[in-house]
Amino acid sequence: MSERLICVFPGQGSQYVGMGQDLYDADAEVRALYEAANEALGYDLKRLCFEGPEETLRLTQHTQPAILVHSMAVWTQLSRKAIQPAWLASHSLGEYSALVAAGVLAFADAVCLVHQRGTFMQQAVPPGEGSMAAMTRAAREDVEALCAEVGADKGVLQPANYNSPEQTVVAGHTPLVQEAVEVAKARRLGRPVLLNVSAPFHCALLQPAALQLDTVLAEIPYGTFARPVISNVTAEPHPSSQEVRRLLVEQVTSPVRWVDSMQYAVAQGCDTLLEVGPGNVLSGLMRRIDRTVAVLSPDEVLGNV
Incomplete structure (x- = not known):
């Protein structure tokens, strides 16, 4: 399965109150992830994910780290099954999750980055504009x-x-x-x-957010890629760790090329997709893009069904 598998990481819209609590209750490594996220952020993200309120969880500066932590919790469990995907891909925010899974971003750095990313995005455009x-x-x-x-x-x-x-x-x-x-x-x-x-995501109105994010990304260390991550901007793998900062900045104001990204993976031989994180939006989109690709859920891989 691993030779032709792509793991994909979702973006905003997949969040819900209670997300990740079952994983937290059953897994010490997952509990450590949530505690690390709380420490990095300086507030109780775990409680917000598990208890809400929903209107606070929906705020993009909270939604983004919430989804990233949930995705990495699922990834932690999948890694124990010796899952070795040939490619990683993601939708918007999910690119940070994929870069953590690829060993390029440290978990704590990514949690703080997406919190700041969400804050910058919300501040860039006045409500209603x-x-x-x-x-x-x-x-x-x-x-x-x-x-x-x-x-x-x-x-x-x-x-x-x-x-x-x-x-x-x-x-x-x-x-x-x-x-x-x-x-x-x-x-x-x-x-x-x-x-x-x-906010109006992935358009030129967010240029102020892109500039602020660039300053933050300049201070972050980048590791080498353990496996390729397909960029939202180019619909091809990031060419090197040195290009990650530029592509993440461009991503803020550029369209997410999801169709092109999945078609690239299929052209490279991908025949199976596994969505890593809350929900199954990306699995559904793959069924509309190419029905020949088999779609798996984490529960199927982990033996929870």
Whole structure:
């Protein structure tokens, strides 16, 4: 299984109150991860994950470390099963989880980084100024053309996530995102839906956050890659540890090229996907991208089903 396996790490949207508590209760190594995260952050992330409240957990500066710690808890258990994936990949925030799993980022550094990343993102755009919308059942070329038309010389409107061949998420100034949704509805271009998000992720409006993150990333040590990690920005493996900082900064304002990333892995011989973290969003997206790829859950690998 390991020779053609890709492990993928989810991003925001997969969080829920109670996440990870079963792993914590049953596993001393997982308990140590949560305690280390609490110490690194200076607040009780464990309690927030297990008890909520949900509205606080949904704040991006808390959501991001919560998902990273949960993903690494699952990864810790999978590692005992001698799982050796040929590739690692991730969606947005999940790239930090993948880089920890690859040995490039230290766990404590990554926890602090994503907390700061979330804070920078939330601060970059005043509430209400930015939005996102999912364009479902629409070809990416049509969505790109719509963004170019509606956003021309008016402000920021761009693809933010290429999630599947028929779903592209757009982000930008709220009036332009709203206009794009209305134009798409009028033209019967797929099924556009405004998203309830705290910030317009992966677009040029987050450039202030990218600049702040760059300063923080400059102080972080980077290890060598134990296994390749596919970059969200390029949809190809990070070329070296020296390029990680640049690609993580670019990721803040660049679209997540999920379709291209999965198609790259398949072209390299990947035939099995294992999602490492809360939820199964990325597993579902792979079924829409390439149904020939087998999809596994951690419970199946760990023997919990």
